[in-house]
Amino acid sequence: MITFALSEEQEMIRDTAASFARDQLTDKARDADETFSCPEEVLDASWDLGLVAATIPEAVGGAGMERSPTTSALFLEELGSGCPALAAACMSPSLFVNPLIDFGTEDQQQKYLAPFTGAAFTAGALGLQEDDLTFDAGALKTSARPVGDGWELNGEKRLVAMGDRAEHLLIVARSSDAPGFAGLDAFIVARDADGLAISNDRERTIGFQALPQFTVKLDGVKAERLGGADGVDGARLINTIRIGGAALAVGLARAVTDYSIPYAKDRHAFGKPIAQKQAIAFMLADMHTEVECMRWMVWKAASLVETGHAEATKATTLMQNYVQRKAMKVADDGIQIFGGHGFIRDYPVEMWFRHARNLTVIEGPVAA
Numbered sequence: 001m002i003t004f005a006l007s008e009e010q011e012m013i014r015d016t017a018a019s020f021a022r023d024q025l026t027d028k029a030r031d032a033d034e035t036f037s038c039p040e041e042v043l044d045a046s047w048d049l050g051l052v053a054a055t056i057p058e059a060v061g062g063a064g065m066e067r068s069p070t071t072s073a074l075f076l077e078e079l080g081s082g083c084p085a086l087a088a089a090c091m092s093p094s095l096f097v098n099p100l101i102d103f104g105t106e107d108q109q110q111k112y113l114a115p116f117t118g119a120a121f122t123a124g125a126l127g128l129q130e131d132d133l134t135f136d137a138g139a140l141k142t143s144a145r146p147v148g149d150g151w152e153l154n155g156e157k158r159l160v161a162m163g164d165r166a167e168h169l170l171i172v173a174r175s176s177d178a179p180g181f182a183g184l185d186a187f188i189v190a191r192d193a194d195g196l197a198i199s200n201d202r203e204r205t206i207g208f209q210a211l212p213q214f215t216v217k218l219d220g221v222k223a224e225r226l227g228g229a230d231g232v233d234g235a236r237l238i239n240t241i242r243i244g245g246a247a248l249a250v251g252l253a254r255a256v257t258d259y260s261i262p263y264a265k266d267r268h269a270f271g272k273p274i275a276q277k278q279a280i281a282f283m284l285a286d287m288h289t290e291v292e293c294m295r296w297m298v299w300k301a302a303s304l305v306e307t308g309h310a311e312a313t314k315a316t317t318l319m320q321n322y323v324q325r326k327a328m329k330v331a332d333d334g335i336q337i338f339g340g341h342g343f344i345r346d347y348p349v350e351m352w353f354r355h356a357r358n359l360t361v362i363e364g365p366v367a368a
Contacts, residue, residue, distance in 0.1 A: 017075035021082025029083035032210035038089040046090035061117035069302040072368035073247040080251025085210040096124025125166035127157030138180040144173040163214035184234030187223035195221040207354030243368035249327035256334040331356035
């Protein structure tokens, strides 16, 4: 029997994230976008929620909750509805922490996860995106080769979130000639490692202004392979990252839809609300439908990844393709409904449109 019912614990986590998004993210989104910064008080408040440390093993100092991409997708959607850029900043440590939980050896977890169980926000970073017009996570150019008892990395990563303040970075690189994700591994690199250079200036993108992102260059950098001799499951690693980004996109599309409906009811043209115009009414109905479809695709992909299903990567690929396109379409429809108001900064729809475009380009702003 198929059920879409959430557990009591999932309901509680989702409600907590929704409350945080309303109280901390929504009202601060515009200022963060204008100032190109994420307020420290928002990072601290998000850390107090315990969403990052919740699944860290108890032996390391975490809460020891079960790792669940499905549960992560639930709360990431809520955070994304408040502001996907701020949400990505707050949850960026998950890009380092979650792979450590999934694939790290016991020694690696003890060594690298402990700092993330403290009382203060602790940055973690992941290097995946590369400077390629047709970027494909299954065809990375950053290389890793065994040298002595370790590994050496060469390449360049772009759009590395929080790369300027993370003590350690997780770099995804190609370690073998195996095709696609099978040839990928992840490597732990200290920020002060020889040969590692982090750009002084943050990258400027069309959206996600509140998320500091940097270029990281690797020239013969010595690194530690995540998972030791076993390495990582490259497909699962990429799938969880894609689910995280897609969940944020669902939240963004929902925010656009929820904001557009009351506006269309209040805005009058030719003597009646524009919501009563057939073109606008159909557009709103399509937006709501697409949000529902996007959510179910994310949930299905997350569930298959969580259970290790053979078609998890297929489901995640379909999800990413659909969710990215439809998030952009919903954001564009929001601007159409607002008309001229959609182009000015008095309303958030233009900001959401820019964020949606970022979500179609960035591979992995967060991890589920």
